Amino acid sequence: MDISARSMLLCLDDYEVTARELLNKAAYEYIASGAADEKTLKANRAAFDEIEILPQVLVDVSSIDTSRTIFGRKHDYPILLAPTGYHRLFHERGEIESVYGANRSNTTLIASTFSTVSFEAMQRASAAPLWFQLYMQRDRGFTRELVRRVTEAGCEAICLTVDLAVNSPRDRELRAGFELPAGMVRENLIDMGRETASAAHSGGVGMLYNQVRAPNVTWKDVEWLRDELTIPLLLKGVLRPEDAETARQLGCDGVIVSNHGGRALDGVPSTMSMLPKIADKVGGSLALFLDGGIRRGTDVFAALAMGADAVMVGRSYLYALAVDGAEGIERMMAILKTEFEMAMGLAGCTALSTIERAMLQMRPAR
Numbered sequence: 001m002d003i004s005a006r007s008m009l010l011c012l013d014d015y016e017v018t019a020r021e022l023l024n025k026a027a028y029e030y031i032a033s034g035a036a037d038e039k040t041l042k043a044n045r046a047a048f049d050e051i052e053i054l055p056q057v058l059v060d061v062s063s064i065d066t067s068r069t070i071f072g073r074k075h076d077y078p079i080l081l082a083p084t085g086y087h088r089l090f091h092e093r094g095e096i097e098s099v100y101g102a103n104r105s106n107t108t109l110i111a112s113t114f115s116t117v118s119f120e121a122m123q124r125a126s127a128a129p130l131w132f133q134l135y136m137q138r139d140r141g142f143t144r145e146l147v148r149r150v151t152e153a154g155c156e157a158i159c160l161t162v163d164l165a166v167n168s169p170r171d172r173e174l175r176a177g178f179e180l181p182a183g184m185v186r187e188n189l190i191d192m193g194r195e196t197a198s199a200a201h202s203g204g205v206g207m208l209y210n211q212v213r214a215p216n217v218t219w220k221d222v223e224w225l226r227d228e229l230t231i232p233l234l235l236k237g238v239l240r241p242e243d244a245e246t247a248r249q250l251g252c253d254g255v256i257v258s259n260h261g262g263r264a265l266d267g268v269p270s271t272m273s274m275l276p277k278i279a280d281k282v283g284g285s286l287a288l289f290l291d292g293g294i295r296r297g298t299d300v301f302a303a304l305a306m307g308a309d310a311v312m313v314g315r316s317y318l319y320a321l322a323v324d325g326a327e328g329i330e331r332m333m334a335i336l337k338t339e340f341e342m343a344m345g346l347a348g349c350t351a352l353s354t355i356e357r358a359m360l361q362m363r364p365a366r
């Protein structure tokens with residue numbers, strides 16, 4: 001990408017516009033779309049529009065500290081890269097390029113079960129430990145072996161995704177004819193056989209169950225997994241405060257307030273509307289993350305004020321990967337981080353601990 005084109009990429013949404021021009025329609029639709037009527041997809045963004053920030057003036061902000069320690073590791077800023085599948089659709093080196101982007105951005109990438117490069121290869125390429133997102137497999141023996149493998153490779157935390165027990169209606173994906181291209185497989189699942197590893201992505205009309213995601217995962221499995229692991233366990237896809245509380249009671253280390261970016265059950269609330277309720281229930285007793293619709297530094301600020309310890313971005317880094325590889329991710333994350341620092345400075349905050357809920361108000365009805 002030439003320098004003048006790159007210099008016109010000023011905010012995260014600019015990456016989507018450019019990626020849309022570069023990607024084939026099916027790949028773009030796979031990233032951009034949500035489930036069914038996309039009510040939840042839209043709600044995630046709309047929730048941020050309803051929040052106003054009340055800045056404190058006349059605070060010395062000549063030094064701003066955005067760092068936070070998560071599971072014993074210091075993060076320069078509280079933004080991680082959410083797990084997403086099939087990066088080879090967006091860049092020829094796939095997840096390896098994403099690893100480089102995460103490394104250059106000094107942030108943590110959560111590798112998806114559905115990556116097109118194995119976790120081991122990703123971790124070997126990475127200068128820092130990765131996290132792994134787990135879709136529990138029907139074969140619990142295989143699942144045990146998978147978490148053992150990724151832990152041995154250097155993984156620092158496991159995120160068990162709990163919001164996609166069955167397929168969701170992906171009308172836009174299906175209309176665009178999205179499927180895993182021939183020759184592209186979920187490398188982490190290759191030991192279950194090439195056919196399984198390349199099974200249909202979301203099935204199609206009338207396909208309720210998915211071959212590569214177990215539909216029978218319960219709290220018993222969470223306890224089982226907790227006992228198998230020697231590294232932190234997070235549940236990804238929690239929206240109910242009661243479920244967050246159960247996760248805490250069962251010894252989970254973190255919860256990711258997420259609705260899968262509006263790609264699972266359509267009609268569930270935005271993540272931002274549930275975050276304060278979950279923070280009130282379990283905040284401070286386990287690590288709390290939020291994803292869904294983070295596009296601006298002010299969104300990061302609002303999520304932290306509502307009780308998140310850190311946020312994750314999904315679609316935006318895939319667009320950046322498609323546009324400019326690792327450099328794209330680096331620049332996109334620099335934009336988001338700087339916007340966040342600007343939000344802190346302009347709101348009179350010098351450390352993450354000074355960002356409080358009292359600094360927000362809901363937009364008055366018009």
Ligand SMILES: Cc1cc2nc3c(=O)[nH]c(=O)nc-3n(C[C@H](O)[C@H](O)[C@H](O)COP(=O)(O)O)c2cc1C
Binds near residue numbers: 258
């Ligand atoms: C293209 C795409 C693929 C995804 N793949 C996975 C996945 O493999 N596992 C998972 O737990 N979540 C997956 N997600 C959900 C993300 O981890 C995250 O929850 C969501 O993208 C956050 O919302 P945002 O895209 O608005 O930032 C995927 C999301 C997208 C957009």
